[in-house]
Amino acid sequence: MLNNKEPTKDVSKDDIKNKIPQITSSLNRVIKISKNISFGKKNIPIIAGPNGVESEKLMHKVAKNLVKNKVQIIRGHSYKPLTFPYRSKQYFETQDKGMDIMDSIKKSYGLKVVTEVTEIRYLERINKTADILQIGSRNMQNFELLREIAKCNKPIILKRHFGSSLRDFLGAAEHLIVFGNKKIILCERGVSIPHTHKETSRFALDLQIVPAIKEICKYPVIVDPSHACFWAKWVPSLTLASVASGCDGLIIEMHPNPKKSAVDPLQPLNFKEFNSLRLKLKKIAKSINRNIF
Ligand code: PEP
Numbered sequence: 001m002l003n004n005k006e007p008t009k010d011v012s013k014d015d016i017k018n019k020i021p022q023i024t025s026s027l028n029r030v031i032k033i034s035k036n037i038s039f040g041k042k043n044i045p046i047i048a049g050p051n052g053v054e055s056e057k058l059m060h061k062v063a064k065n066l067v068k069n070k071v072q073i074i075r076g077h078s079y080k081p082l083t084f085p086y087r088s089k090q091y092f093e094t095q096d097k098g099m100d101i102m103d104s105i106k107k108s109y110g111l112k113v114v115t116e117v118t119e120i121r122y123l124e125r126i127n128k129t130a131d132i133l134q135i136g137s138r139n140m141q142n143f144e145l146l147r148e149i150a151k152c153n154k155p156i157i158l159k160r161h162f163g164s165s166l167r168d169f170l171g172a173a174e175h176l177i178v179f180g181n182k183k184i185i186l187c188e189r190g191v192s193i194p195h196t197h198k199e200t201s202r203f204a205l206d207l208q209i210v211p212a213i214k215e216i217c218k219y220p221v222i223v224d225p226s227h228a229c230f231w232a233k234w235v236p237s238l239t240l241a242s243v244a245s246g247c248d249g250l251i252i253e254m255h256p257n258p259k260k261s262a263v264d265p266l267q268p269l270n271f272k273e274f275n276s277l278r279l280k281l282k283k284i285a286k287s288i289n290r291n292i293f
């Protein structure tokens with residue numbers, strides 16, 4: 001007999017009871033990163049940095065700007081999946097060396113580090129340095145990878161696949177809990193729809209998912225507007241809207257010289273844009289009784 005009595009695209013009462021009971025449990029989940037950084041409380045932490053850990057010089061520049069702006073978490077990947085297989089001459093993965101760079105950044109600036117784990121074979125090295133392990137959207141349902149990452153017992157950012165329903169997204173998060181890890185931060189990063197309003201804009205930011213998740217789930221939800229629209233000029237408005245939607249954190253791509261970014265040069269904000277956005281975000285946060293450092 002088929003067990004899947006009522007397969008649905010969106011979450012049903014039966015799903016909450018039988019398929020995703022733990023991720024939707026009514027216990028309030030705050031994901032603590034350190035003494036003064038938590039996701040799911042009044043303060044909305046910002047995670048910012050370039051796409052890749054391109055060089056030590058770049059990461060020092062970025063870290064200095066973050067510290068100046070009271071941002072406590074730096075992002076940067078050393079192992080990267082690319083949508084297309086051809087790499088620009090500028091682009092190379094720094095891999096283990098990139099993680100050594102992140103180590104020195106941690107020590108020099110006291111920042112927390114987010115790095116994506118693309119494959120199980122890189123996990124050991126990344127886990128030595130990263131404070132938060134990111135599961136990229138393309139790997140949302142790579143359950144073998146999820147299992148190994150869960151075992152590390154570190155906070156995990158689970159990015160929603162761009163073709164995933166809320167139901168499948170929470171299903172993947174439920175797997176992490178079953179694999180033994182409850183330190184889950186859910187991340188919306190844009191979905192594929194037939195049109196995204198401009199040829200340079202690849203996904204549509206689904207902010208509706210923030211209140212939808214909050215209605216049934218007490219885990220923190222963060223938003224990554226940069227990877228959604230791919231178009232730096234639109235990132236500030238989408239970020240402001242993300243905070244207004246009630247999100248618990250943000251991922252923003254930032255680069256001292258976006259044109260020179262080895263990957264997706266149209267996407268990152270430069271320092272000036274980032275710094276002025278942060279000031280505007282503080283006002284929106286205040287208006288809904290939240291806070292941004
Ligand atoms: C990223 O964070 O750099 C990234 C590639 O994200 P996503 O998996 O959402 O595309």
Ligand code: MN
Pocket residue numbers: 050051227253264
């Ligand atoms: Mn990126």
